[in-house]
Amino acid sequence: MRIVTLSEGDVTHLHVGLKGTMNALFLKDLADKTRRGLRGRVEDGKSGGGLCFGYDVVKQFAANGEPIRGDRTIYEAEAAVVRRIFADYIAGKSSRTIAFELNKEGVPGPQGAEWGPSTIHGNPKRGVGILNNELYVGRLVWNRLRYLKDPDTGKRVSRLNPESEWVIQEVPEMRIIDQEVWDVR
Secondary structure: OOEEEOOOEEEOHHHHHHHHHHHHHHHHHHHHHHHHHHHHHHHOOOOOOOOOOOEEEOOEEOOOOOEEOOOEEEOHHHHHHHHHHHHHHHOOOOHHHHHHHHHHOOOOOHHHOOOOHHHHHOEOOOOEOHHHOHHHHOEEEEOOEEEEEOOOOOOEEEEEOOHHHOEEEEOHHHOOOOHHHHHHO
16 A cells, blocks of 8 residues: 655655654653643742642733743632641541531532542542642642553553652642641641
């Protein structure tokens, strides 16, 4: 079978191999540049991606009309829920009981979903879950996890990066929980 394109003319096996290699290199370079840009944004105290419960995106524009990205503000309605979760947990309630009570009262969870125990207690090593999110005490931690695609299932899986690769930035204006509360949780 013969393939002919306007830009390349006859496409040979050499074209396929060379173009495939060039495209793979381009994608790797693009990924590296994106990560470098995100790292710089985090080092400036801005979001490196994602919005966690208790915060809202600040929408603002530069003088030239370009959006200014990565700024957040505390969303007080959700921040009150975060404070309540910490207080209930310190008072001895289990994450299952807290989740049950929040759902019973109709308190919307992250992304409007119902509350589950793992949403509250999460995984301390991975820094996930309401009780382990260091942003609540004004510490922005980026690059704690990396995401890979499982070749067998095609699903995205997370892996913990070495602590030496984490980028940690103090952002005291994002504090929702007092340090004393965080320390006794």
